[in-house]
Amino acid sequence: MLVKNNKDSIIYFFRSIWLDITAIVIYAVLIGTLDHVTILRQIAIPLPITGIMGTIVALLLAFRTAQSYERWWEARKVWGEIVNDSRTLLRQIKQFLPELEYQRELKEFAQRQTIWxxxxxxxxxxxxFSEKVLHYLEQHKITANNIPAELLNRHADQLALICKTYQINDNKQVQIDTTIARLNDAMGKCERIKNTVFPKSYSLLIHFLIYVLISILPFGLEDNFPILEIFLTIVVASMLIGVEKTAIIMQDPFENSPTDVPMSALSSVIENNIKEICSDTAIPPLAPDNYYYIN
Structure with missing residues (x-):
């Protein structure tokens, strides 16, 4: 998950496009050379046609990139809401329960929210699941097809019990239940983003048009400067492939890659915040030593 920018992120990006770039370089050198020594020299595509094709590809790529970034940013905003609501939930439990009685209940909510x-x-x-999550599930004998949803159900069950036990008034109960409902909504938004697949036909269309443009580009440039023709073909084609790959990377923010939403880092932040709320003691934040880490 992306935590901070680093030269390794650039290396990761180039690793994802190096095959395409290699193919482009080979094609540009081969066609650029043959275009000046064989019958290919007679093939000339008017530059306006190449320009029209390039404009179409640019518009499609711009739309694709905007939609991909919107998915990534929505996912990041949802996890920002999770951070805020996790803090709010523990603060409400701590403040609304009787001072002499809340410690055990607060600890259970804190552990469960962290694991969630x-x-x-x-x-x-x-x-x-990580060892931390598995240990909690085994300890509390929790089994379900959707573990996060079941953990929120346990929140709701315990809330009903403590409201009955400690005579919590209805207004306070509604406030805590609303916070749990917001966590449930955030989980649903994440699942919607995860399970909504970007249209494959649209991706294939853009990829096909990019390679059509790359194929005709050398024949639309001037033949007087072969080195310049090869250079321009490589640069233009690489830019288009780079923009397309950027959109592909961003469109899936939960794919366990370095460009994901930093869920592990955010979960660690939530865990530290919850410990501080429970103990009233400042806890140093965790600082990853790489630009991403995966738990």
Whole structure:
């Protein structure tokens, strides 16, 4: 998950496009050379046609990139809401329960909310639960197809019990239940983003048009400067492939890659904040030593 910018992020990006760039370089050098020594020299595509094709590709790429970034940014905003609501939930439990009685209940809510954050992030990435999550689930004998949803159900069940036990008034109960409902809504938004697949036909269309443009580009440039023709073909084609790959990377923010929404980092922040709320003691934040890390 992306935590801070680093030269490694650039390396990761180039690793994802190096095959395309290699193919482009080979094609540009080959066609650029043959275009000056063979019958290919007679092939000339008017530059306006190449320009029209380039404009179409640019418009499609701009729309694709905007939609992909919107998905990534929506996912990041949802996790920002999770951070805020996690803090709010524990603060409400701490303030609304009787001072002499809240410690045990607060600890249970704190543990469960922490595990919920880690379980949600790991479920979205479709990876096995971490040891921390598995230990909690085994300890509390929790089994369900949707573990994060079941943990929120346990929140609601415990809330009903403590409201009955400690005579919590209805207004305070509604406030806590509303916070739990917002966490449930945030989980649903994440699942919607995860399960909504970007149209494959649209991706294939853009990819096809990019390679059509790359194929005709050398024949639309002047033949007087072969080195310049090869250079321009490589540069223009690489820019188009780079923009397309950027959109592809951003469109799936929960795919367990370095460009994901930083769910592990945010879960650690939530855990530290919850510990501070429970203990009233400042806890140093965790600082990852790489530009991303995966739990």
């Amino acid at each position: 954050c880690y379980a949600l992030s790991e479920s979205l990435r479709k990876i096995p």
